[in-house]
Amino acid sequence: MNNSDLESYLLSLDKDLVLREKSDRVSITVPSEKLLQVMTQLRHDRALTFDMLSAHTAIDWSNENKLELIYQLYSSEHHHRIMVGVYLNREAPVTFSLCSLWQIAEWQEREVFDMFGVRYQNHPDLRRILLEDEWQGHPLLKDYKDDFMLERPW
């Protein structure tokens, strides 16, 4: 499927999917309560078969008080790729784990929890991955501060 076919096919799946502008690839935004349902469809739909979760990360839009989760999906069968975004409430970021769809989500979600504090429902082993368990705060949030951070001298 080429990009425009993919776009129209995705939009036909669910009326709540929104195409994202200012992106260099096909990119959709999913409402957070429909994440698991849409992702299951993307994974198992014969025409899509996104069988590889290439990357998962988050963006802290602190000015809008939102946290956005980003999923980069790739299909090893059809060789197409999309980006999926989900907006969460920044004060209480919680969503569903996708470990049942892609095994690697277990580690990628642990990393996002570690760095952004997102809680994943039904994750088998949610704990910090890069920092130690006793670490306070989530470093990639824009308002994170700790004693080791230096002020810029200029």
Add this chain to the structure above:
Amino acid sequence: MVTTTLSLSSVPISSLDKRIQSLENEQSSLGTQEYFVNMGPQHPSTHGVLRLVLHLDGETVKEVIPVLGYVHRGMEKKCEFIGYRQQVHLTDRLDYLCALMNNWAISHAIEKALNIELNERIQVVRTILAELQRIQSHQLWWGVFGMDLGAFTPFLYGFRDREKITAIFEDTIGARLTMNFIQPGGLMFDITSDFAQKVKEFIAYFKPILNEYDELFSGNIIVQERLRNVGILDAKTAISIGTTGPILRASGVAHDLRKLEPYGVYSQVQFDVPVGATGDCWDRYQVRMQEMRESIKIVEQLIDNIPEGKHMVMKFGAKIRVPEGVYYSEMETARGIYGNFIVADGSEKPYRLHMRTPNFNNLWSIIRMAPGLRIADLVTILSSIDIVVPDIDR
């Protein structure tokens, strides 16, 4: 009991079973017990500061729990404070054996975002350098792979031949490990006039050496026994885990971005993508050995006709402002796909930069492969994954 008369029947004969039984009765049983052992963070065969908590039953591995983060340097946070041009220098420190390819990956991401057209010379030189580095990385892997299996000679051979490429890089680039050579918009400076000559000399030297590697190591029956059917990763699991590079290809998936989404001048050269069949350690070994031959093929096709041109198409040191938007770009390094996800807000610094490093996903496969095998096989598997720990921890 001591008897004074001699006869055949009065001398009792024991057996091994009886001997062992007598010990078993005296001491504890000979059955195994379950326990936990820390492998690392300082352990030579974890290739860096990686800690594996092993749940063992005797010598058999029941479960592996990798503990990461011993060299976490907060690179993604750092990138939010420094400019696009500066963060190129951080990527060397991720996977230090693919420094040039990492430089290229992030430069490629920035160039794509800015729509910069590069001239042929830059593309050809970048491709040659990347392939040389792929050979260099696999040479080091071959050396330490031998050492992890208990053979010391490959280590010396691997490093001896790696030194030849390192010398070329040192002459051309000025650095041996952290190159910083490929920049957004081109190359740091032009290649030296004798670069092509030196590369040709290296290829003439290294081609017969590859056959020697096979004679020395690959053909050895002990090596084959230790690699075949050890650590099998089937294609479906490999995809679900998100492994890339030689590991995924060894499982039989011909996934190579150089072929699928060509960048540089890969679309103009002839090369094959080696794939394995079963996805065991032997396949991963063979895929990397073949990749070295394919890389030589690519370099040979390009080295004679490096086009003329400038080495930099941007004004050197010019500040880079990426237009607002999200960009994701991937590139095939020696270990798999290295992706850069850039969220730009139109300023000189990225709003957010995520590095999708190949080893992070690749290491996860050990959780699936190791259970049921012996500790010695765990070391083999770890070595066949070919991890670089700073790349995982970022």
